[in-house]
Amino acid sequence: METDRKAWYMCHILFSIALIMVSIYIIIDSLKMSIPLIEKGQATILDMPGLSPMICSLLLIILSLVVIVSAWRSGGTLKHLASPEVRKALIGREAIVVYKVFALLLLYVYLLWPFLPYWASTFLFMVVFMLSFRVFSWKTILISISTALLLMVIFGNLFGINLPK
DSSP states (O other), rough: HHHHHHHHHHHHHHHHHHHHHHHHHHHHHHHHHHHHHHHHTSSOTTOOTTTHHHHHHHHHHHHHHHHHHHHHHHHGGGGGGTHHHHHHHHHHHOHHHHHHHHHHHIIIIIIIITTSOOOHHHHHHHHHHHHHOOOOOOHHHHHHHHHHHHHHHIIIIIIOOOOOO
């Protein structure tokens, strides 16, 4: 049982490393998207479209580092990488939830954003997310519409931040 727990902590370390790598990619991509707008005078550092993804990515890096330290202190090391317990953990119920979340996020970023307005892609993402986790109801639709519109109003209108188009 102790080996299972240490293997699971090792999975926490690997997952956190993956999150850090994705966060670094998002920061670089946000800068690539925002710097030309700043150079043209169409945005400033405070209202560039990449600001909020960069802030979220920096927070994700910090929190991932906290998870790595916590998992390491709990006995997770990379020496468990090839153990049967790790393979079992990677196909377990918790791992399947993680895979589902990542698949839905990829759908959102690469299939919805490029083709739909921000509010529509966010609404569809939330509805599909809740459907896939079997928590869909009429309240889901209200929450999804409210979230998409509030994000658009707060960031797009109130703070004047350019949202993805």
